[in-house]
Amino acid sequence: MADVTVFHNPACGTSRNTLALIRHAGIEPQVIEYLKHPPSKEKLRELAAQSGLGVRGILREKGTPYAELGLGDGKWSDDELLDFVLQHPILMNRPVVVTPLGTRLCRPSEAVLEILPTTGPVAPFTKEDGEVVKDSGKRAG
Numbered sequence: 001m002a003d004v005t006v007f008h009n010p011a012c013g014t015s016r017n018t019l020a021l022i023r024h025a026g027i028e029p030q031v032i033e034y035l036k037h038p039p040s041k042e043k044l045r046e047l048a049a050q051s052g053l054g055v056r057g058i059l060r061e062k063g064t065p066y067a068e069l070g071l072g073d074g075k076w077s078d079d080e081l082l083d084f085v086l087q088h089p090i091l092m093n094r095p096v097v098v099t100p101l102g103t104r105l106c107r108p109s110e111a112v113l114e115i116l117p118t119t120g121p122v123a124p125f126t127k128e129d130g131e132v133v134k135d136s137g138k139r140a141g
Contacts, residue, residue, distance in 0.1 A: 003099070004029035004030070004099045004116075004117070005029060005030045005031075006030070006095050007032050007034045007039065007094060007096040008031050008032060008034070008094065009033070009034065009035060009094045009095070012094055012095070013128055013129075014095065014107055015094045016128065017127045017128055018095045018097065018109040019031065020125070021109055021110065021112055021113070021133065022097070022116065024122060025116050025118050025122040026118070027117075027118075034094070035089050038085075038086060038089040038092075041082050041083070041086055044058070044082050044092070045078070045082060050102070051096065051103045051105055053105060056078075056081065057093075058085075058092060058093050058096065059081065059085070059091055059092075059093060060090070060091055060092065064091050065088055065091070095109075095112075097112050099115045099117055101114075101116070101117055101141050102115040103115075109133075113133075113139075114139060115140050117139075120137055121135040121137035122135040123135075
């Protein structure tokens with residue numbers, strides 16, 4: 001089976017849809033509930049770089065202490081921002097998915113299709129809200 005890892009928050013609908021979509025494609029990923037098992041500082045740095053978003057790009061504002069901590073201020077270095085994520089794992093945006101085809105912040109959940117290591121298009125998938133996702137079969141790489 002393909003090596004797929006999901007940094008997952010089961011309380012998040014987008015994260016649940018992404019995980020379900022991966023499984024719908026016939027892939028059983030490694031699921032890391034990052035609030036219970038936060039990634040190391042180096043792993044966070046690696047995910048930020050591999051996703052192409054950078055450290056600020058993997059920060060979540062909504063439902064987190066982002067504003068309270070003043071993280072929108074440009075004075076914070078990447079290293080300092082990563083320290084905040086280690087102290088408050090909820091600051092990591094989700095879901096982040098890692099596959100042999102790339103690393104993506106999968107918002108919306110169907111963004112995962114770009115990096116799923118499948119041989120053809122995934123059958124249509126219905127999200128929790130009833131929206132149907134159709135796969136074009138196009139993959140990164």
